[in-house]
Amino acid sequence: MFSLSEENYLKAIFHLETAYKSGVSTNALAEEMQTKASSVTDMIKRLSDKDLVNYKRYQGVKLSEAGKDAAIEVIRKHRLWEVFLVEKLGFNWDEVHEVAEQLEHIKSEKLTNELDKFLEYPKRDPHGDPIPDAKGNFAVANRVLLSELKKGEIGICVGVKDSSAEFLQYLDKNNISLGKEIEVKEKEDFDQSMLIKMDGKELRISNQISANLYIKTT
Numbered sequence: 001m002f003s004l005s006e007e008n009y010l011k012a013i014f015h016l017e018t019a020y021k022s023g024v025s026t027n028a029l030a031e032e033m034q035t036k037a038s039s040v041t042d043m044i045k046r047l048s049d050k051d052l053v054n055y056k057r058y059q060g061v062k063l064s065e066a067g068k069d070a071a072i073e074v075i076r077k078h079r080l081w082e083v084f085l086v087e088k089l090g091f092n093w094d095e096v097h098e099v100a101e102q103l104e105h106i107k108s109e110k111l112t113n114e115l116d117k118f119l120e121y122p123k124r125d126p127h128g129d130p131i132p133d134a135k136g137n138f139a140v141a142n143r144v145l146l147s148e149l150k151k152g153e154i155g156i157c158v159g160v161k162d163s164s165a166e167f168l169q170y171l172d173k174n175n176i177s178l179g180k181e182i183e184v185k186e187k188e189d190f191d192q193s194m195l196i197k198m199d200g201k202e203l204r205i206s207n208q209i210s211a212n213l214y215i216k217t218t
Contacts, residue, residue: 002050004105007074009033009043010052013063014071023060069136073112076132078104079125080115086126087119093126094168127168128159128178128214144217146182147192147210154183155215162212174203182215 002010012032016024026044030037044061047053052067063071081103085091091099106112113134116122123139124130130139143158157180160167171177176198185202186195192207 001107002052002070005043006047006050006052007070007105009047010063010067010071011074011078013053013061014068014075017062023056023062025060029061072132072136074104076136077106077112079129079131080112080119080122082125082127083119083122083131084115092168092172094165094172096126097163097165124159126178127163128157129163141214142216143214145211146184146194146196146213146215147207149184149187149210149215149217151184151187153217154181155217156181157213158216159214160212161214167212170209174205175199176213181218182213 009029012029013024016028016032020028026037026040029044030040033040044053044055047067048055051064052070053061053063055061078100081100082093082096085096085099086093116134121133122131128143130141132138141159144155145161146155146157149155157176157178159178160171176182180198183197184194185197188194192210193204194207194210195202195204196210197203
């Protein structure tokens with residue numbers, strides 16, 4: 001059994017390791033956890049003593065197989081609870097992250113499996129992220145960022161990189177949601193901002209927006 005804090009660190013290391021495809025530095029982990037580097041060092045030692053991470057100086061920290069399994073289990077619970085909150089309790093997608101952060105630490109494996117069954121084994125959460133199955137397997141995410149598309153290319157919005165309430169509220173305000181077809185009409189060389197077409201209407205968006213929208217090209 002792991003503490004709430006240990007689970008949060010394992011999840012953070014998993015996400016950073018996936019993003020950077022390498023070991024996670026103490027500074028990067030401290031920034032992610034919004035804490036001091038000394039606190040991160042103490043936690044890495046605790047996790048290392050439990051054989052959940054491997055740490056090498058100048059190479060950063062990596063999850064062991066046991067650590068990866070534990071992180072994926074927390075992520076699985078988090079994303080299943082997000083589906084439940086949206087589909088069964090009527091929460092908006094910008095409201096569920098913080099609630100799921102609390103629910104993800106419930107220890108009952110039976111509850112997690114029954115929740116998965118009750119929801120009819122969803123493959124993705126409300127933000128488009130893949131939900132691991134009971135064996136820890138993820139659905140393959142065949143997607144790119146909207147910012148990578150060129151003028152004239154078209155794709156379907158399938159996820160968000162930034163799941164903050166502020167970003168999701170911006171998307172709602174501009175009627176950008178999962179499943180929407182987006183066509184790149186113009187792309188500025190200067191700042192990479194875009195003019196996109198969606199639902200027959202044109203909208204200009206910044207690079208900060210396009211770099212946080214996942215697209216499956218058509």
